[in-house]
């Protein structure tokens with residue numbers, strides 16, 4: 220796993236907190252209002268009193284233990300990263316499959332079901348965020364709410380262009396993924412509507428010139444575009460040179476169309492390979508290589524799907540094998556949307572403290588503050 224970001228090593232906290240470590244915050248000044256004990260050996264700030272203030276210098280906002288407890292704040296819990304494919308203009312009643320599934324396996328979804336998913340997640344207290352920020356450990360979601368990440372693979376029926384307005388604004392089919400996302404964005408300004416679209420060489424199938432213009436519009440309007448390989452290749456079956464070609468081709472293309480504005484993340488077709496490691500050196504080419512004179516690096520790769528992702532703040536999280544939830548219906552069984560969200564909502568969901576530069580969780584959770592601090596540079600706060 221890579222080490223993310225520089226973090227804010229010089230954060231200064233002016234707050235009434237008990238500092239539960241001697242090694243707290245290397246390089247940080249402690250205010251006179253903090254006291255310390257040597258009872259624990261991890262680098263944690265434990266919030267025990269009710270008055271915790273915002274530092275004027277850092278803007279770092281802490282709450283009381285009571286407030287954290289009441290909201291159930293836990294940033295070591297799991298995050299739903301939804302995997303969608305095609306969105307078809309259909310009502311659920313128009314398909315012969317369960318719920319909003321358009322095909323037997325539920326990879327494609329009706330427009331009715333997709334829109335209902337988005338409304339439902341909002342009502343359950345989820346708010347969207349960018350996948351690339353998640354990978355960077357930069358989770359900026361309002362206090363008491365939970366992050367939600369949307370991904371779309373293959374580019375087909377996701378961004379269906381009908382034409383262009385006179386001012387250059389794209390006119391989308393209102394039943395495709397981005398058509399519905401734009402509708403929801405207008406309706407719920409605090410939902411932070413965003414999604415990452417993983418494309419193959421055919422992009423969104425609106426014709427190359429149109430797709431180039433559409434992609435520029437997308438990255439300027441809160442959406443991200445990532446890499447799903449040139450030919451939707453099963454990378455686990457490819458040799459190193461083929462992997463380099465499959466991954467590098469798309470990065471080179473994205474760099475030509477939206478230089479510096481795409482995300483260096485690969486959604487692995489078929490979720491292959493499922494694991495990478497020093498014993499499988501050819502898979503390194505997913506993470507760095509050169510194609511046709513173009514050097515690329517990736518910072519993460521996504522598996523195909525079944526369940527919620529680990530928080531990036533736990534050791535089980537692995538940025539080469541990020542888990543996703545397959546967005547389908549199966550009567551609450553076999554890891555469909557309903558089953559996944561039922562588990563999330565029953566004590567497994569990441570609930571934010573509203574402050575991206577702190578990682579907050581109950582002190583009963585087992586974690587290493589030192590590891591978190593070194594990896595992300597965030598302040599670690601626990602509460603009883």
Ligand SMILES: [Zn+2]
Pocket residue numbers: 372373447451488489
């Ligand atoms: Zn795919």
